Amino acid sequence: MPVVSTRAIALNGVDGALVHIEADLSSGLPGFSIIGLPDAALGEAKDRVRSAALNSGVELPARRVTVNLSPAAVPKHGSGFDLGIAVAALASGGTVPAHSVGDTVHLGELGLDGRLRPVHGVLPAVLAAKRSGARRVIVPTGNVDEASLVSGIDVVGLPSLREVLIRHGAELDAEPCEPVMRPGSGGGAAAGDATSSADLADVVGHPDAIDALVTAAAGGHHVMMLGPPGAGKTMLASRLPAILPDLDAEAAIEVSSVRSLCGEPVDALITRPPFEAPHHSATMASLVGGGSGLVRPGAISRAAHGVLFLDEAPEFSATVLDALRQPLETGWITIHRARTVARFPAQCQLVLAANPCPCGNAGTIDGDCTCTPIMRRRYLGRLSGPLLDRIDVHLGVRRVSTAHLIGSSRGERTTADARAAVVAARDVAAERWAAHGHRLNAQVPGAVLRAAPWRLPATARAPLDRALERGALTMRGYDRVLRLAWTVADLAGAATPSLEHVGAALYLRKGVQ
Incomplete structure (x- = not known):
């Protein structure tokens, strides 16, 4: 029988490459081998496929089965190739017609019982399949909501390998199967966004800082806030995402794709700007992305088209902070590995917050600062000059006094008012720079x-x-x-x-x- 081929997607960052899964039967002792640069998880697919096939009422051919993942030079990671490998191997033995599987992209992990388990990164994978010209993609039932966010391609969600084979024309009787589902997400809001209910009017005593924050939001400018503990730096930063406009369709796809790669369920496009606030002990891989084996997005990518807030910025490693310099300029983070280059979006607003000195009391009226001048210089010197040169807005934030609270417990500017001003200013800028391909003044x-x-x-x-x-x-x-x-x-x-x-x-x- 000729070589049978079906298709899958190999993800590399937010980009995906079409992979042809070829299965061939040859003489010799029965065996199952996978070639084409698989990683360890993918190399174990043969055991999952064999058990899943048996528990689905079919058997792999009793001959030597060789599965090739082409192009071989593209690294393949994870268990999302399981379904494609199983379908190609069974089609080579005649369980399903070979012509039925050739033009379909298969994504999904197999359980030993034959059920399809949801996988990470389905949204960018389906996007890559559409861009490569595929017309149909089969995904686990637990991923169908996420996959259906991509229009222009036929998305089929099925619960088990047996149902997939029946869909391709196998002569099997349908059996009841409870699909494996993922925990539901929160819908269109950014995951972990706890700032949506915080109103700008709650901030009192900082009218100049609020005006500066609105200016930064209107132009997409980075912000640095310097002030003693308790002055309101975190309160101001947490309200910045709320005054940003909703994401457009392209940005929503990027943000949702990054969330999908991080393993968070996405059942609707994220339409609000995300907010990320990593702890100062974060490593370089957790902040800009990376890791051994499969490259994962970092906090700067999870904050794409939103806000990345680094509280106590001088406490971060200087090497980690300086790694932000290049992606802040380009809007993308590119991570190089020996066999691959992964690309993630990194177009976000950076907000840094710092105390004026290690003890935090420098410049306060009632505070007693015990830090020497050299200690202050060393503390703020952890923020390198090249990084600070990329910050457009520098704010001094002072503690609120009793006088600021007299007469009203709320500020004059609400989140709704500020967002309206930001949207109007961004519309003007987008119209002005449309011929140059930019939407924000900062770009x-x-x-x-x-x-x-x-x-x-x-x-x-x-x-x-x-x-x-x-x-x-x-x-x-x-x-x-x-x-x-x-x-x-x-x-x-x-x-x-x-x-x-x-x-x-x-x-x-x-x-x-």
Whole structure:
């Protein structure tokens, strides 16, 4: 009998490659071998396939079965190939017609009882199958809701290997089978998002910080907050995602795909920006992604199109923090391994929070700071200059006094008001930069801002030019202040930044330095 082929998807980051699963019968002692660069979990598939087939009422051919995963140079990870391997092997023995399995993508892990178990990364896998031209994909019943989020491809959810074989034309009687399901997710909200009910009006005594936060949200700018413990840095950061607009379709797919790769069930596209706040003991792999074997996304990818908050930022490892520099510029994190390169989205707003010194009392009225100047410099020196140069907004946050609480226990600006202002400003920026392929001011290259027709008049950019000449700004900082000035102008309803807007942007950039 000729070689039988079916298809599966090999994931590498959020990208996927079409894999042809070929099965061939040859003479010799009965055996089962898998070739084509499988990992350890995939190498064990032959035992799962054999038991699942027997418990489904069929048997593998009593000959030597060789399964090839092509292209062989592409690394294959995990148990998601089980179903495709079983279908190809059984089709080679004539259990199902070979022509029936050739144009179908199979995704799913096999249990020893023959039931299909849900797998991670189904959403990006189905997306990759669609982009490769596949018209049909079979997934476990527990993954069908997630797979059905991709339009334009026929998604079939089945509970067991026996049902899959019947679907392909095997002469078997249907038997009742309870599908293996995953715990339900929370729907369209970002997993772990506990900030949705926190209102900006709960923040009192920080009107300037709230205005700066709205400016950062409107332009997609990174933020650094410096202040003593209890001043409200975490409260401000946790309310930033709530004033961001809903995710568009492309961003929702990216965010949901990352959640799927992390093993979280996704039964609806995530439409709200995520919020990630890793502990300062986080390793580089947990923050930017990586790990041995299968490369997993890190916190910066889970925060894509949302907010990555690093509280007590100087307590993070300097090496870990500096690993953020390149993805903050490009919006992607690329992880290289000996045999593969994995790519994850990393376009997020970084929010850093730090105390002014190790004890946290420097600059406070009633606090007694015992830190020497060298101790303060060493503490804040853990945040490298190149990283801070990528931060657009620098805030000084002071503790709230009794005077701030007199008359009202709530602030004047609500989350709804702030989000409306942010959405309006982003719409203006998206329309302005549409021809350049950008939606946020923070994404526009400096070369565009410094060239006609967007170059500011000499009178408006005079403070910037003087700061650059004095060495108070780097060229990167110069461009970032220009982007910030455009955001300030958008919020003010101005057609182009004026000297006042540039001054406000320069203050936000250099406010606490």
